[in-house]
Every structure is written in C-alpha cells, then in structure tokens.
Amino acid sequence: MFIHLDEVYYTYNIDMPFETKALKNINLEIQKGEFIGLIGHTGCGKTTLIQHFNGLLTPTSGKVYVEGIDTSKKGIDLKSIRRKVGLVFQYPENQLFEETVYKEVAFGPKKFGLPEDKIENRVREALKMVDLDYNLYAERSPFSLSGGEMRRVALASILSIRPEMLVLDEPTANLDPQSRNKILSEIKAIHNNFGITIVLVSHNMEKIAEMVDRLLVMHKGEIIMDSSPRDIFANHANDLLQVGLGLPQVTQCMYELKERGKKVYTGVLTVDEAAKEILSRMKSPTVSRK
C-alpha cells in the first residue's frame, strides 16, 4: 500500500471566525500503479486532500501514511516523502522563476541533492516526457513560452524529480482543447510507460471517464463514491447529478435513450463503446431500412 489515510479530518482557521471543515472522515488507500481520478465541486476539499499526500498539510485529526510513514510525526524526513509524491498545483506555470527552461527543470533534482552530472539526463528525460524538444527549449526563458508550453515545463519540473506518484490538480484548466488533449495524453503515457501512480483532479468528465481506472467523488469534504468510473456512471448517475456534477456526454446520451424506452446499457464511457452498444441493440438495422 502506497498511501493510506485513516479517518482524516482537516479544519482551516481553527478557533477563528472563519473556521471551515475542509475534510471529514476521509479513509482512503492508494496502491502503487493505480490511475485515480478525483472529481468534485469547487470547494469540496479536493485540493486540501491532495496536499495531505506529500505532507504539505497534516490532518487536524487522523493519520496519513506514505509508504508506512506517518506524515504528522515529528522529525520525519518530509523531503523524502516529497520526492516520492510529486504534486503539481493548479496553474503550475505561476511557479516558474528561473532564467532558462533547463534551470527550471533542474531545480527539483538539484534541491533533492542529485549530482550535477546526472541532472542533465533528468532534464532531458523530463522534457521528453512532456514532448518538448531539449535542443529547442532548454535555453529559452520560461516566460517567453505560450501558456500550454509553460504548463508542460512546470510539469516537467516535477517529473524531473522522478516521483513514484504524481498528483495533478486540474492540469488542463484554462487550456485550449489541443493543449488539453496533449497534456492528458502525456499523462496517460507517463502512467503506461513508467508505471507511476497518478491521481488526477479534473472537471472534464469525458476525459476522466476514458482515462482512469478508479474514480473518487468528493462532496462537502467527504468521499461519497469510490469505484470504477463505469460503475459510478452506470449506477450512480442520479447521485452525481444531485451533488452538482455531470456525466460524460455519451453516458448522458445513453441515459436519455433509456428514458425513452430503449433498453441500452448506460455504463458506456466512450463514443466507440456507445456506438457498439446502440448497434448491438438494433435488430439488423440494414434489413429493416429496406
């Protein structure tokens, strides 16, 4: 077990007039190699939750274990936890500060004490993972790049640490569809090729349905669903709508077909699957048309 949360509660501004309970009784286990999606309304505690994964926040009550290490224990090496769990914040391009892309991506490995001669390799590797050409980009200023490129540099600057787990907070927010698809396919490739555990926070139901193996749904500081996306979209659509979340468009389409009396299976996640499902339910369509 890689990460284990045991009855975690977290409260902001304890004893202040603006006290808010951000997390309530979170119990969660994450295994190595999982690809997990995390969805929920704005302000439901997603960002607070993921900050517990690398010890940036420690629970008000309850325990968080990263590879068996209790993050709230005094005197533990938090740096080693942060090297294992790479956290990419929302709008990570806002954290860029170096003169060149190379220095930016090299910052993490350097801070974690990697020898100089190995750093270049790490930078090359990380830039390749986000599909930026080392020769073209290494010496450019990160501030001269486009929004999508900046975000990929920011992502590379976490990947260069070679984390065992990657947590991404809405990595595609505010990007155009093309950059969005590019980043998501890179994340998928990182998962497939390197076996890195991934937690992806997103509002994009279509993509999340397609990509992840396991889906967590949060509502008002609690995890209300934890299952495969197929199970959640097939069987709990009403609960999802009730907490203000949507369905992928194809799934919604299937639900509407069902409502109109067509006996279709609603747990489809992609357009291809939907097409197959609809065709299989139609009685030899070519014949009936003649």
Next chain:
Amino acid sequence: MKISRNISFGQYIPRDSLIHNLDPRVKILSCLVMIISLFLITQFWGYLILCSFTLGGIIISQIHPKFIFQGLRNILFIIIFTLIIHLFMTEGEVLYQVSFLKITKEGLINGLLISFRLFILILVTYLLTLTTSPISLTDGIERLLSFFRFMGIPAHEIAMMMTIALRFIPTLLEETEKIMKAQISRGADFDSGNIFERAKSLIPLLIPLFVNAFRRADELAIAMEARCYRGGEGRTNYRELKIRKTDILTFAFTIIITFVTSIMF
C-alpha cells in the same frame, strides 16, 4: 506554512453592533483623539481610564475578546522588549543590581507606562480595524482627506490606492502560500540554512510573486479603464456617509473622556 493565519490579526469581523454601525469618520477621528491623548497622559490613572474605555468599546462591539488577544500575542514581543530596555537603560535610583545590569525605579515606572501606552494604542487601532470593513474605512479616510483638498491632496486617489492595496493583501498572502507550497513540493526549503541561504531560497518565491502581481496590476488597470474609471472628479458614492445621532453622541463622549483625562493626568 501558516502565514495567512498569522497575519489575520486586525481583520474585519462583521457583527451588528453599535460600534460596527458608527460612521467610519467618527471611528477614525475617535481613534486619533485617543492616540493623541495617550501621548499627553503621564500617569497610571489616566491610562487605566482610557484602557477601560477601550475595553468597554470591545464589549459593546460584540467581538469575542479571544480574537483581540489572539492578535495581541504577535505584539507582545515588542511590548516586553520595550519594557526590558526601559528597565535596564534608565538612570536613577537603583532598586536591584546584578553585576553591571541594574534596575532603576524610574526605569520600572517609565517602562510600565510606555508598555501600557503601547498596549492601549494597539487595542484602539485593533478595535477600529476589527469593526470597520476595509471599504468603509477607506470611504471614511477619503472623506476626511477631502478637507485638505485645497492643499492639493488627491483624496480620492489616495483612498483608491488604499482600497486596492487592502483588497490585494489577502490575495497576495494566499498566493504566497500557494507558491511556497508548490516550490516546497519541488524540493525548495524555506526554513533551514544560514541567513544568506535563506535569503537566496526566497528567490523561487519572490520572482513568481512579483511576476503575478504585475500581471494582476495590468489586468486591473485594463478592467478599470474598460469601466471608464477616470479618477475622483465628479464621482459619487454608492454608500453615502451620513452622520447620525449616535455618531455625534459617541464622538462627544470620546472627546469628553479623553479631554478630561488628558487634563487631569
């Protein structure tokens, strides 16, 4: 990583009380009068009266004293520091002596007086910012400053700058915390090393902060221009400030109390 919580002192706490509903101009001027008289008074009794007056204000304001004293903790160091400096650095009748350090009677009295003065000073300004929203505070300042317009003081512009600055303090704090966390996740270390290393470790924090602040200033300027903002001339207010009976009474009461204590003590 608890920056934003540490700097929450003096933050406006909305309540529906007599003090909250006072005209901001009355509150600012009362504060000013109190502060001036604090510096005129030289005896304990005077401070005691002003202190109980302020404490009375706190009770009326319905703000839990916990919040006020929570904020005071941050200032406690300065008060104790002043007290110690006064204790040991004033010449006079020696009360107690350890090798070259000596505590004098004058030092003790002066130190306590100054500490008391500081304490009340902070309490009063606290009461002001805790009970007055930043918007009405700047409204009040604008109206007060406009008396000096004939001297060429751009009252509206100063007030606008203050509003914007106040408005962005929490935003910047939030952003500082976020960038700090992002850099810590990348291996940055803000709390270890000697002073030079620490200063250097701030670069990954300060550069993004500045870049974002300038970008935000740019966007704000464009947004203001898009709404045809063009300075203070001929501009009217959505909330008109009106002096009511309670304002006059409170102000008169404050004046009398401070005036009498200043003269007597």
